[in-house]
Amino acid sequence: MDAPTTGGPTQGSDTAGGASAAPDEWVLVTDDPLTDYHPAFTGNGRLAARVPAAGNGFAEAPVRTQFHVAGLYTGRGGEWSRKASLPAWTTLDVSDGSGSFNDAFSSVRATGEQLVGGDWAAVTRPEAGAARGIERYRQSLDLRTGVITTEARWTSPAGRVTDVRYQVLIDRSRPHVGAVTVTVIPHWEGTLVVNDTLDDRAAARTTPARQGAGAGRIWTVTEAEGSGIVAAVVSVLDAVAAPRSPAGEGTAAQTVTVRALPGQAHTFTKYVSVVTAHDADDPHAAARAHADAAARAGYGRLADDNRRAWAREWEGDIVVRGDARLQRQVRASKFYLLTSVREDSPWSPSPAGLSSDSYNGHVFWDTETWIYPSILAQHPQIAESVLDYRVRRLDAARAYAADGGHSGARFPWESSLTGDEDTPAWAPFGRLEQHVSSDVALAFWQYWLATGDERWLRTSGLPVLSAVADFWTSRVTADAEGRCHINGVIPPDEYAEGPHDDSVYTNVAARAVLRFAARAAERLGQPADPRWTDVADRLVIPFDQAQGIHPEFTGYEGQRIKQADVVMLAYPWENPQSAEVTRADLEYYVPRTHEEGPSMTDSVHSIVYAELGDAKAAFEHTRRSVEPFLRPPFEQFAEARTGGAFTFLTGHGGFLQEFLHGYSGLRWRADRVVLAPILPDPLDGIALRRLRWRGRVFDIDIRHDGTTVRLHAGEELPVEAAGQLHHVPAGGEVRLATRTPLADR
Structure with a gap:
């Protein structure tokens, strides 16, 4: 029997079966692994995994499930370096001897353009695959913890019925550790087989140095091509005293066989560690130690520690009132940013972070312009780590x-x-x-x-x-x-x-x-080079007096543009210019911007419209900045309407800035924060939780009838709004006016 093709992305609890639970706004759920399905990924800022419809293992399509660790790059090899990917370490397949759970899932790669050098991979609408013998399917991503849960009832080719439940957890409290647990309830009697594998099909641009299995462990030690950077992956399998059988010499696989009885549950957990030569002189020994320690701690302890670590990050929440879907999109965007950054990492995120090797895993202006500001506002310690990549x-x-x-x-x-x-040699941008x-x-x-x-x-x-x-x-x-x-x-x-x-x-x-x-x-x-201010004062800033706009460059004649450019003078650069010039630039360039351009463009348009007091236009561009780009069922950005890099953190970061810096008007100053709150009519409110400025921790709660700034920690907070300076006392709050949108004046 094929899985049902109705339903799709929903809100809900990650508990399947029985009476339906109240919807959980933090959990993204689908009951359809086939239609327009784009697999989620999860990570802890150091390592990450994309999880396919089967809930574990490797899948080539509809989006290749890649497994990345920060800093694992190839050598340049006469051209350019690329991000290398690891074997699929989440594989924990279940079999009754006639077939396996993972084999029940298959999908067909959608056709799409593949540009030169693998620099850009198309992610179009995937074609429906097959889920043979799958019923009662549900997969969920809990944004609070990053845990991906997959449940289904599987009928094997032999007709045996089994309930299967997977959870994939990448521990934010342990940067080198992940875990996969599967609970199996057979409704038959016989032999149940569980296969723990490090699947090389997912590996790319690496050379296996050695693999093996024994003493309940499997391992792979691999090297990135050209650079020789070593990465070790070790899996320790907890199978409750069941016998383990290594698959063979030099193979990173082991099998557990147990006697199945109807209705008797069996739980198997693999504890995985990934360590590279960036982190340890002997990555294999370090990975083995981390995996062994995780196994001793147990899955429950890992889950609790991970939950607490994520709870600290989610103190910096963004609350959207009056639009449940927009709220999910905002929280999903923040989650995906956090999966690829962490406080103690010396690496910087690429446009797709740790989700894939899109754009070869390289670091662009995307990081500092689009991703970083959405981290700095609530997570300055992580922001410092991102900048440390450039310092080094x-x-x-x-x-x-x-x-x-x-x-x-x-x-x-x-x-x-x-x-x-x-940059690849064929591209002039470098x-x-x-x-x-x-x-x-x-x-x-x-x-x-x-x-x-x-x-x-x-x-x-x-x-x-x-x-x-x-x-x-x-x-x-x-x-x-x-x-x-x-x-x-x-x-x-x-x-x-x-x-x-x-x-x-x-x-x-x-x-x-x-x-x-x-x-x-x-x-x-310290002395400043006098040439700095001299050159700054003499730099030509092109301006067309007749049209009242900044031409994009000398000789610009109004041709179509790919993405936001001149409009960014107002934000983020805060170029000293009148509101009339800002509006003229915006109204001139927005209609000249290619609709098929990248997703982050309309986020800038929204922020600048909000700055000008046009809340209606700002919200229209908020919708434009998110709706055409998010892919179901787990609210992940694609780079463009037709595909592109996926999961596109650049788009997620730009989208979040609309709330952190657009509707709030938040701007940083050395002696105060500046606010200019405004709220579009379709929303009931926006609350920014646990913002941080110079030792202060504060909230901004924007409502139509006023905005409240609450100071939770630190000394008195100076706030400028509408040209007036306010002082929020320690532990107190100040009430500000919410700007009236232009349309209502």
């Missing part, structure tokens, strides 16, 4: 600038293991999309504004800011009148391959960074 590669950025004949530091358009330029250095610097400046950490500013912030400022002072060209130009670049709008002179985004960003560096040096009592 500052010497490589200096070498890159020197190779081009410039001073200072130039960060690469695509970065991976070493911090060298890793040579010409140089604004990325300013995007990195902006993230560093934002961290200083949000935390006030002078130790960090001295050891990490100023070295990066000053190095990027030095790059721009050496990169500009002065004309006969003394004006400074930045020539021969590609702006954020990648349809404008050019190269072009005086990209307004590039120039505004460079000018801002030059001034950031001077202010940071002044704060620390």
Whole structure:
């Protein structure tokens, strides 16, 4: 019997069978593994797994289930480095001898364009597969804990009926540990077989060094191609004293056989550890120790510790009142960001994080511009770890600038293991999309504004800011009148391959960074290079007086653009310009933006409309920024309406900024926070929980009749709103006016 094809994504409890439970707004659920199904992934910021419809193991389609660990990159091999993926370590298959549970699921890969070099993989609407003998199916993702639960009643080819329930947990409290547990209730008598495997079909760009099984463990030690980075995966199987049989010498598999009786439940749990050479001198020994310790602790202890670790992260919640689906989308977006970052990780997320090798797992401006601001607001410790990736590669950025004949530091358009330029040679963006250095610097400046950490500013912030400022002072060209130009670049709008002179985004960003560096040096009592402010004051900022707009670059004639570019002068760069100019830029460029462009564009449009007081347009663009891009049933972003990178953290991060910085108007300052709250009519409220600024912890609760700022910890909080300065007392609150939308004035 095939699984039912009705239903689809729902809200609900992760408990199947019996009386229906009250819906749980934190749990994403589907009862259909076939129709428009895109598998979820889960992770703890260090390692992650995509979980297929079967609830464990490997599946090629509809989306390849990949298993990643931070920092596992190949060598460049004469071209560019790529993220390497591990064997499927979640496999714990169940069999009655006539077939297995995993074999009951199959699917067909949808056709789609595969661009050069594997840099971009299409994720279109998947074709329906098959789920033979599957009934009572349910799969859920609990956003509070990252646990993915899969339940079904399976009828084997021999006609035997078995209830199966899987849980996949990647422990946020233990960065190197995951666990898979399966409970099997046979409704027949005979031999039940459970297969624990590290499935090499999921591995990519690695070379197995050795594999084995014994003493209840299986293991794989592998090396990333070219780089030689070693990764070890060890699985310890707890099968309640059942005998284990290694599959064979040199094979990472073992089998457990038990006597099945009708209605008698059997539970099997595998404890897995993944360790790379970045983390230990002997990854295999370390992984074995972590897996053994997890097995001794037991699944219940891991689940409790994981729940507590996630609860600390979810103190920083975003509450959306009046739209249950939008609330789920917001929480899902935050969850997916957190699966790929953590406080103690020296790695930075790629556009798809740890979910896949989309864009080769490289780090782009996506991190600092789209992902990072949604982390900084509520998780500054994690934000610092994200920035540490750039600090560790500052010497490589200096070498890159020197190779081009410039001073200072130039960060690469695509970065991976070493911090060298890793853009494929066929793409011009690595040579010409140089604004990325300013995007990195902006993230560093934002961290200083949000935390006030002078130790960090001295050891990490100023070295990066000053190095990027030095790059721009050496990169500009002065004309006969003394004006400074930045020539021969590609702006954020990648349809404008050019190269072009005086990209307004590039120039505004460079000018801002030059001034950031001077202010940071002044704060620390260190001398600032006088060229920084001199060049900043002389940089050309193109402006069309007749149309009242900023042209995208010198010679721009109104052609279609790929994504947000000029509109980003208002946010995140806060370029000093009138509201009239901001609106003119917005109204000029929004209709010229390609509808098939990337998902994060409309998030900027929404934020800028909110800044201008147009809540109706802001909310329209909020809908546009999410609805065409989310893939069911687990609310994951694809890069574009037609597919692209998946799961696209860039889209998730931009979407969250609409709530953290758009409707709140939250902007960081060194001596206060600035708010300009506004609420679209379709919503009843937005609450931002446990925001953090310079030792303070506070909430913002936006309602139509007013906005409340509550201070939970720290000294008095200075808040500017509508040009007035308010002081929120320790443990107290202040009431502010919520702006009236333009349409209601």
